[in-house]
Amino acid sequence: MKIGIIGTGYVGLVHGAVLSSYGFAVTCMDVDAEKIGRLSEGRSPLYEPGLDELLTGGIDAGTLSFTTSAEEAIQSSDVIFIAVGTPSREDGSADLSYVREATRQIGLYANGYKVVVCKSTMPVGTCRSIAGELNRSLEARHASFRIDVASNPEFLRQGKAVSDSLFPLRVVIGTESDEAKRMLQTIYEGHIRRKVPFLYTNPETAEMIKYASNAFLAVKISFVNELALLSEKVGANIEDIAFGMGLDDRISPHFLQAGPGYGGSCFPKDTQALVDVSRKHGEELYIVRAAIAANEKQKARMVAKISGALSPGGMLHGKTIAVWGLSFKPETDDIRNAPSYDIIDGLLAKGAAVNAYCPQGMKQAKRLWTDINGGINYCESEADSARNADAIVIVTEWEQFRACGWERIAASMRGGFLFDLRNMFAEQAGVRRLFDYYAVGSNEPAYTLEETL
Structure with a gap:
């Protein structure tokens, strides 16, 4: 099975390098020619422990290659992961322009049955929208084959992304296609053998799981940070409070460390995007808004x-x-x-x-x-x-x-x-x-x- 990765940011590059280490032929595509040139030489544009070794190993083994050609990456692959950025717009909504462009290119260049996997974090309903757009593209081309779409959200912690990809705590697959499910099971066969929990659901639920997970962690961080501010005024110690709370296994000690606030590429944009989706559907998320x-x-x-x-x-x-x-x-x-x-x-x-x-x-x-x-x-x-x-x-x-x-x-x-x-x-x-x-x-x-x- 041959795999294409569209996007070589933290998610796409790590995912592609890890899959190549499993022996799959992986082609990573990006529009940034300078970045692709560096990657082809085994030089990572980002710092992530363990990634350089995976890149060098994949290139040397001939299982990992890089290109700026969307046509090449799409036509040479059986499974295509969309791993492009979905940054926040000024109104908090997710900017899906990179996702739409990747979808357009897949619809234009696909030369046979493909499974398109949404790896980027995308608002609920995006996978189904991508499936509809691809169907329309194939109909316009009078193509005799189909393209199936699945959601397979990433749960990578930056700084530990390689280990999280190699040894995930769970794998979520959202699709209504049995063939797409089987192909993803083949890709993740090693995880199945190690008894990693797998959850199979529809695309909307898979998309929501990703947003719900990040939003809950953001809420937990904001909660303990507000308690820290109060502790300073009432004479309490937040370190001891967090330790005492964490001893309750219903709460756990994780993400109860007081600090200057959360950041990064996920929590800020994902909480804002989830609030935006909730507003569009007439269901305000007051707790998430308060965390922001x-x-x-x-x-x-x-x-x-x-x-x-x-x-x-x-x-x-x-x-x-x-x-x-x-x-x-x-x-x-x-x-x-x-x-x-x-x-x-x-x-x-x-x-x-x-x-x-x-x-x-x-x-x-x-x-x-x-x-x-x-x-x-x-x-x-x-x-x-x-x-x-x-x-x-x-x-x-x-x-x-x-x-x-x-x-x-x-x-x-x-x-x-x-x-x-x-x-x-x-x-x-x-x-x-x-x-x-x-x-x-x-x-x-x-x-x-x-x-x-």
């Missing part, structure tokens, strides 16, 4: 926390702040909708100078943050960013921050503030005592520099 609003509030409160501690008036002219972590989570270079952007933007608006450092996110930030890059000094290391700074703000919990030489860094600073927006060091007195330390979700007395002198 709470997330925006959380990022603004982080700016207020920092500026209020550094300056009684809240303005930061003459202050230099080192921001550590630009990617929306560790082990990825993805900065899309990252809380770091809003926090930096807020600090710059208050007059601060910003030194930024991130193990993987700076390249993307330099390329994409054109509106705020004039106020950012990108640094080579944690130590470089902190030198002569008044404060450090940890936005993303990269593990390497734990062993960065804290005493040396504290000694190099002009001021002594550490805003730990991920509570990485809430239990580490050795780091806390070096700074005026501020965590999220606790008003317990912070160590102050005066106490340690």
